[in-house]
Amino acid sequence: MNGLERIRLLSLHEKVMSAQQAIELIKDGSVVGLSGFGGAGEAKTVPLALADYAQANPLKITLATGASLGNKIDGRLNEAHAISRRYPYQADPGLRKAINNGEVMYIDQHLSEMADNIRHHNLPAMNVAIVAATAITEDGQIIPTGSCGNSANFIEMADHVIIEIDNTINPVLEGVHDIYVPKARPNRGPIPLEQAGERIGTIGIHVNPEKISAIVLNDIPDSSFGMDEPDEDTLSIAKHLIQFFEGEVAAGQLPENLGPLQSGVGSIANAVFAGFEHSNFHDLEMYSEVLQDCTFQLIDSGKMKFASGCSMTLSEPCAANVMKNFDKYKDKIVLRPQELSNNPEIIRRLGIIAINTALEFDIYGNVNSTHVTGTKMMNGIGGSGDFTRHAHIAIFVTKSIAKGGAISSVVPMVSHTDHTDHDVDIVVTEQGLADLRGLAPRERALKVIEICAHPDYRADLLSYFKRAAAKGGQTPHLLDEALSWHASFEEKGTMKTA
Secondary structure, eight states: OOHHHHBOSGGGGGGBOOHHHHGGGOOTTOEEEEOOBTTBSOOOHHHHHHHHHHHHSOOOEEEEOSSOOSTTHHHHHHHTTOEEEEESOOOOHHHHHHHHTTSSEEOOOOGGGHHHHHHTTSSOOOSEEEEEESEEOTTOOEEOOSBOTTHHHHHHHOSEEEEEEETTSOGGGTTOBOBOOOOOTTSOOOOOOOSTTOOOSBSSBOOOGGGEEEEEEEOOOOOOOOOOOOOHHHHHHHHHHHHHHHHHHHTTSSOTTOSOEEEOSSHHHHHHHHGGGGSSOOSEEEEOSEEOHHHHHHHHTTOEEEEEESEEOOOHHHHHHHHHTHHHHTTTEEEOOHHHHTOHHHHHHHTOEEEEEOSEEETTSOEEOSEETTTEEOSOOTTHHHHHHHOSEEEEEOOSEEGGGTEESEESSOSSOSBOTTTOOEEEETTEEEEOTTOOHHHHHHHHHHHTSOHHHHHHHHHHHHHHHHHOOSSOOOTTTTTHHHHHHHHHSOOOOO
16 A cells, blocks of 8 residues: 555645655744654654754754654754754653753653643644654544554644655554543543543544645654563562562452553563563553553463553564554554543543652652653653552562662662652562552661662661661651762762772
8 A cells, every 4th residue: 555545535635745845844943743652653754854954954943742752863853953942751862962961951741741731831832743644534534653642632733734644554553543632621521431441532633634734655664672581680570569469469459450550661661561471360451651562462372451552662573473463453452642541530540550660769769760860861751650640559660770780779869759759659679579558758768678679788778767767857868968879879980888
């Protein structure tokens, strides 16, 4: 099926043009919204053409997306010095460096808030939306590709809409999306989603055809992502979690299928979820952002019956298998806009169990998931805050040490706080799982130190806590020492005192 055959509303054929022609709609100072979430479903040909153009014709744009982009789009635009402002989430090394050098102004945002922030003028109005599509239907619906992200919202809010027809995406994806756009506040009713497997919207994004200013054909495939194989530490983390869940079910605290599960992005979270394959759990459900390899692995094993997400971010072999056998999965997955996949009210009402990855957590259960040594941005908070604050059980996982033991992931005080101790229920390392529910700060500290900290750092953490507790306070700290471990790492390359 060629590009024109995918444009089934024939009157739109006259709007097909080259990427070079389409970028004439983008002016210096424009606010540009790109489709894409987690490296899947992004528009590619137009933004890469814009990067090439900006190399010779300097311009600056504000770039908004669903989440991170693939195909080094962020990096290429950054190399062309075309990005002045970026939100809500990114994962490109070059752009990360520019952000930390203060060259690009980065607004790190909860993913669920993005659409409403534009809709209600907390962020600037959108000039141009560039959205990847599998097809355009006879009635003008835009069928997204491997992610929904903020595409529907960008199309609704932008002055100009550029559609990229992605010839590399298998058209079998049509029908897997569930597009629902809430009304503006204060006239918004409840979102009528009561189960993870329900569909409440349409298969595509409705748009007035007159609003489409350009259609560009794309032959650049989405990026594929490598997933690290589970190692001894991630397998131990998974084992601790499975044992915890088994105990909760036995005590009647959780249903036998646990209820809907959410997984953060990355190799650790993917490996932890893959551990369910060897558990006694069945009929699992997922209500999450990104469907990773583990999602389809669990469906294949018969452990998972349904998965709701915002995008599919898969390794190359997994993607090839999924698309080859998509009929097997089509009635078991759904892709929704991030305004739904990350909606706090839905998360709380469905009773989601949220499992996300921490950079570090402190002895009281505060979590840093974004900033290395408190100042250097990694990627962003993403959806972890959406889920953590509203989850039935909020869980964070990480290995207890990093950089060959030079860094302890359990510290006296986190160097940046993304998730406070009020919201964090469970912390897990390969050393063990600490259930912090119903515990006061002093009780939390002893449990975190004794169960989760690496043996190389346990004595120093206990010494810190005992001296701080002797000084007093509800959440005892020694202010002159609280961040000394991070300062030591910056100065000496290690947090170890000896």
